Amino acid sequence: MIPSISDVVLAVAAIPFIYYLIALFSSWQFFRRTGPRSVANHNFTPPVSNLKPIRGLDPDAYENFASFCKQDYPDYEVLFCVGNEDDPVLPVLQKLAHDFPERRIRVLFGSGGRGSNDKVVKLARLVSEAQHEVVVISDSDVRVRPDYLRTVVAPLAGPKVGAVTCFYAPIEDKTLTDSLQTIGMFSDFYAGILVARQLDGVKFALGPTIATTRTRLAGFGGYQAIDNRPADDLLVGRLIAEQGYQVELLPYTISTVADYGSLRDLFHKRLRWIVVMRHMRPWGHLGLLLTQGLPWSLVAIAIHPSAGVALGYLGAYLGLRLAMTWMVGIWGLKQSSLWKKLGLIPVWDGLAFLIWLTSFARNSIRWRDGEYYIRDGRLVPVNPPSVEPAA
Numbered sequence: 204m205i206p207s208i209s210d211v212v213l214a215v216a217a218i219p220f221i222y223y224l225i226a227l228f229s230s231w232q233f234f235r236r237t238g239p240r241s242v243a244n245h246n247f248t249p250p251v252s253n254l255k256p257i258r259g260l261d262p263d264a265y266e267n268f269a270s271f272c273k274q275d276y277p278d279y280e281v282l283f284c285v286g287n288e289d290d291p292v293l294p295v296l297q298k299l300a301h302d303f304p305e306r307r308i309r310v311l312f313g314s315g316g317r318g319s320n321d322k323v324v325k326l327a328r329l330v331s332e333a334q335h336e337v338v339v340i341s342d343s344d345v346r347v348r349p350d351y352l353r354t355v356v357a358p359l360a361g362p363k364v365g366a367v368t369c370f371y372a373p374i375e376d377k378t379l380t381d382s383l384q385t386i387g388m389f390s391d392f393y394a395g396i397l398v399a400r401q402l403d404g405v406k407f408a409l410g411p412t413i414a415t416t417r418t419r420l421a422g423f424g425g426y427q428a429i430d431n432r433p434a435d436d437l438l439v440g441r442l443i444a445e446q447g448y449q450v451e452l453l454p455y456t457i458s459t460v461a462d463y464g465s466l467r468d469l470f471h472k473r474l475r476w477i478v479v480m481r482h483m484r485p486w487g488h489l490g491l492l493l494t495q496g497l498p499w500s501l502v503a504i505a506i507h508p509s510a511g512v513a514l515g516y517l518g519a520y521l522g523l524r525l526a527m528t529w530m531v532g533i534w535g536l537k538q539s540s541l542w543k544k545l546g547l548i549p550v551w552d553g554l555a556f557l558i559w560l561t562s563f564a565r566n567s568i569r570w571r572d573g574e575y576y577i578r579d580g581r582l583v584p585v586n587p588p589s590v591e592p593a594a
């Protein structure tokens with residue numbers, strides 16, 4: 204018998220549940236080994252250069268930077284690169300150097316490069332100025348515990364490990380928008396990362412922390428080779444993995460300071476990221492449609508409006524989404540405060556679906572103070588700076 208259109212739609216609407224089950228299995232596989240994996244070789248402590256590209260003043264900047272000066276680690280330096288001496292972060296860096304005279308803190312002005320990705324251009328200079336072979340790259344809004352360097356550097360003792368990265372979580376959610384971002388990160392973004400790891404291995408890195416070596420970076424041409432590319436963190440992990448090295452994802456969480464002024468800010472930041480993914484991985488981006496359990500459950504109910512279908516689809520959706528979030532955030536990453544935010548999961552899923560739909564109508568992204576097209580995987584300014592004619 205030929206299935207009816209409604210039967211086909213009901214079958215397709217159940218596909219996200221299969222993805223959710225894969226996410227649950229992938230998360231369980233990853234976190235059940237947390238105990239043995241966390242026993243790292245903390246005696247492997249080569250000298251380290253901490254590299255931090257900076258632009259502007261983030262909330263709680265001093266506390267974030269100071270945490271890198273309180274590391275239980277024998278030998279390391281902290282390098283900052285800012286655009287110029289007018290950057291508002293400079294007084295904070297001066298106070299940092301005054302308060303931690305025992306630390307080697309250096310501030311570089313100007314990147315010396317011309318790439319469209321300002322962060323990457325700064326990283327290229329930071330790597331070239333670093334005194335040590337091992338480098339740990341982190342964002343300006345990151346705050347860490349004293350065991351941070353020992354933890355993220357330790358896996359590099361293995362000759363097959365080319366880079367190390369880890370999860371991150373906000374220190375505090377001050378607004379509903381912050382809470383919405385947090386629940387999206389643990390219930391959606393991290394679940395997808397663990398599925399990708401299970402199916403294809405770790406061929407990416409997460410921007411808040413990348414520990415690697417100058418040699419591994421030089422293996423793909425260094426940051427100067429990707430200074431016009433978006434998603435530099437994903438690229439660095441991929442390019443190191445393509446050299447035949449492992450990228451180690453640790454079951455370890457660092458902290459970030461949330462900075463979402465409004466729901467509009469969250470929408471546009473998430474939209475920027477997903478538009479980049481649409482250009483870098485078009486088929487994967489299209490495939491996200493089959494991971495959207497909420498809209499498909501509503502479609503199933505609309506096609507076959509009955510109590511059984513409504514209870515079955517919405518019940519399965521809510522049960523699996525709650526289980527995923529518990530598995531990743533509460534059991535795996537020990538974020539007990541997530542209990543209070545579980546009710547936001549459907550709100551996030553509705554917003555995420557809207558952002559995904561909007562991404563198909565966007566041909567450019569707004570990043571910092573500029574507007575960029577993404578062409579052939581590169582950032583191209585919408586309004587390139589004018590060139591003065593030769594005299």
